[in-house]
Amino acid sequence: MSSSDLIVQFYSGGRDHAGRTLDAILAWDDDRLEAVHDYIQWVFPSRQPSGVNPFAPLVSDETVRAFERDPVLRGRLARAFERMLRFYGLCVRDGRVAIDDHAFPSRSRAWLASGNHNHLRLTRIMDCLSTLGMRAEALALQRCLIEDIAAGPGKARITPRTIDFWSRAVSA
Numbered sequence: 001m002s003s004s005d006l007i008v009q010f011y012s013g014g015r016d017h018a019g020r021t022l023d024a025i026l027a028w029d030d031d032r033l034e035a036v037h038d039y040i041q042w043v044f045p046s047r048q049p050s051g052v053n054p055f056a057p058l059v060s061d062e063t064v065r066a067f068e069r070d071p072v073l074r075g076r077l078a079r080a081f082e083r084m085l086r087f088y089g090l091c092v093r094d095g096r097v098a099i100d101d102h103a104f105p106s107r108s109r110a111w112l113a114s115g116n117h118n119h120l121r122l123t124r125i126m127d128c129l130s131t132l133g134m135r136a137e138a139l140a141l142q143r144c145l146i147e148d149i150a151a152g153p154g155k156a157r158i159t160p161r162t163i164d165f166w167s168r169a170v171s172a
Contacts (some may be wrong), residue, residue, distance in 0.1 A: 006057035007045045008066045011073045016042040017055035026083045031068035033087050034110055040121050043080050044128035059131055067132040074133055081137055084125060088118070090144060096146040097137075099153075112154050119162045128136060138170045 003009060015021055018038065019020035026038050033039075041056030045063070050056045067073045085091055089107030091100040100107075122145060129138035145166050150158040 003062070003066060005060060005062045005066060007042075007059060007063045010042055010057075011067075011076050017053075022080065025055055026080060027148050028106070030110070031082075033076065034118075037117070040124060044084075044125045045132075046124055048127075059128075064133075073097065077129070077132055077134060078137070081125065081129060081134070081141075084121075088122070090141075092140075093116075093129075095140075097140040099144070099148055104153075104163055108153065112149070112157050114157050114159055119158070119165070123165045123169045126166065127171070130170045135170065142170050163172060 003012070006014075008140060013021065013023075016025075016039065020039065021041075025043060027139065028036075038053040038055070041050045041053040045059045047059045047060060067077070074106060082092070085097065086100075087107065088111060089100050089104035090097055091103075092098070092131065122141070125140055126138045126142055127134065129141070145158075146163060150163050150166075
């Protein structure tokens with residue numbers, strides 16, 4: 001697909017502002033995903049400008065139409081979503097996003113703390129999925145974060161402000 005849209009180009013095998021491909025980023029280990037802060041805006045783009053990464057492209061109407069038309073683009077977005085679920089110690093079980101009983105205890109140590117930057121990443125992921133045609137997946141993640149994590153093992157570590165952001169992350 002020929003497109004001038006930077007997000008569509010990136011999701012079609014192109015490179016981000018640092019020369020990285022989607023496949024290369026998705027192959028990173030968890031430590032690198034945690035340490036690098038300028039990839040998330042490319043992998044999960046938004047209509048909102050990023051204060052952290054001024055080089056990140058914004059979702060446009062063209063981006064949305066391309067993802068609506070092209071199941072390959074949505075498939076790559078689904079792969080990115082699955083990779084980040086593993087990063088957070090989550091999984092898809094019976095069509096629902098759920099806590100991975102084996103991975104969550106160790107993975108949650110990296111992000112389940114009040115004010116952690118990953119809470120914003122999770123908001124971005126839900127917003128992106130919802131905007132680019134994967135609303136059901138965004139809602140599944142939202143439900144897991146609010147009902148399973150914030151009301152369960154993260155109860156004391158997820159602020160009401162974060163819960164509010166997560167609650168509003170999925171567009172209508």
